[in-house]
Amino acid sequence: MPLRIAIQMDHVSTLQIEGDSTFAMGLEAQQRGHELYHYTPDGLSMRNGRVTAPLEKMTLNDVVGDHYTLGEAVRTDLAEMDVVLLRQDPPFDMNYITTTHILERIHPETLVVNDPAWVRNSPEKIFVTEFADLMPDTLITKDIDEIWAFRREYGDIIIKPIYGNGGAGVFHLRDGDRNLTSLMEMFAQLTREPLIVQRYLAEVRAGDKRIILIDGEPVGAINRVPSETDARSNMHVGGQALKTGMTERELEICARIGPSLKERGFILVGIDVIGGLMTEINVTSPTGIREVKKFGGADIAALFWDAVEAKR
Numbered sequence: 001m002p003l004r005i006a007i008q009m010d011h012v013s014t015l016q017i018e019g020d021s022t023f024a025m026g027l028e029a030q031q032r033g034h035e036l037y038h039y040t041p042d043g044l045s046m047r048n049g050r051v052t053a054p055l056e057k058m059t060l061n062d063v064v065g066d067h068y069t070l071g072e073a074v075r076t077d078l079a080e081m082d083v084v085l086l087r088q089d090p091p092f093d094m095n096y097i098t099t100t101h102i103l104e105r106i107h108p109e110t111l112v113v114n115d116p117a118w119v120r121n122s123p124e125k126i127f128v129t130e131f132a133d134l135m136p137d138t139l140i141t142k143d144i145d146e147i148w149a150f151r152r153e154y155g156d157i158i159i160k161p162i163y164g165n166g167g168a169g170v171f172h173l174r175d176g177d178r179n180l181t182s183l184m185e186m187f188a189q190l191t192r193e194p195l196i197v198q199r200y201l202a203e204v205r206a207g208d209k210r211i212i213l214i215d216g217e218p219v220g221a222i223n224r225v226p227s228e229t230d231a232r233s234n235m236h237v238g239g240q241a242l243k244t245g246m247t248e249r250e251l252e253i254c255a256r257i258g259p260s261l262k263e264r265g266f267i268l269v270g271i272d273v274i275g276g277l278m279t280e281i282n283v284t285s286p287t288g289i290r291e292v293k294k295f296g297g298a299d300i301a302a303l304f305w306d307a308v309e310a311k312r
Contacts, residue, residue: 003082003312005029006037006055008044008099010088012068021289022087023067027060028301036060037081038070041088041095046102051078078103082312084112087285090165092123096284111311114283115265122264125162125196128281130260134253136277139197144184147197151180156200159183162193165284172200203275207242210288211250213269214303216258220292221246243295249276257281267307
């Protein structure tokens with residue numbers, strides 16, 4: 001039976017469709033005969049326990065510059081949908097968290113993917129710390145003395161916002177770099193949250209691997225190699241996506257975390273692995289689906305909808 005699917009997303013007009021996972025999932029759903037509806041998070045409302053959004057019927061086209069059409073917006077009870085995809089990009093701020101509280105009111109009668117309560121309770125840079133033995137040495141703190149002590153121990157470090165995304169605010173401080181105090185002053189003006197400080201992994205120059213899991217099982221990977229001028233491997237800041245497989249160590253990591261992902265109802269997850277160590281578990285809007293297929297790997301959008309349809 002066709003499903004009625006609402007996608008809570010950044011506006012479809014902003015998508016770079018060549019590498020956008022939300023677009024890939026929407027296109028696959030459309031090809032299966034499901035109905036797609038579009039809305040942005042600022043349209044979400046709850047009144048007397050009834051959750052609504054201004055839904056626009058959406059048609060997708062795999063053509064750059066002509067990739068969508070939208071119908072007239074009609075405020076609709078989201079309980080009338082079969083599935084809601086929670087796909088807006090972070091930042092994982094109080095606005096994002098509030099949307100998870102609202103969507104929790106309709107889940108699981110309307111299947112929200114990923115489960116909004118568990119998305120809220122599993123921040124990507126904190127959830128991963130449940131598997132500390134699979135990670136690089138990591139410190140979470142606002143205490144400058146703790147950060148200095150960590151720096152003295154490891155020399156080269158990575159420092160980044162705890163709720164950041166897409167590589168924003170990620171700094172590599174080399175041993176002897178004199179900018180740490182100034183950097184901490186800047187972060188203090190920008191955010192009240194603690195910071196993540198990690199031992200720098202030189203293996204990142206060979207790539208930061210994105211591994212995608214469906215229902216707790218690994219289904220594909222890409223390697224993202226940073227440019228010569230950047231410490232970050234994120235593709236939108238110049239990282240290059242390359243074809244790759246998965247090592248025994250990476251499959252071991254997936255086997256360790258898989259049961260926790262299933263327990264939390266995470267259908268689509270992307271993990272980041274550098275040199276056999278996991279740095280993040282991405283549960284908000286994981287990317288990489290189109291790149292995996294481009295390099296001859298699995299059609300992850302199809303596997304995703306197989307899993308969703310089985311739950312409906």
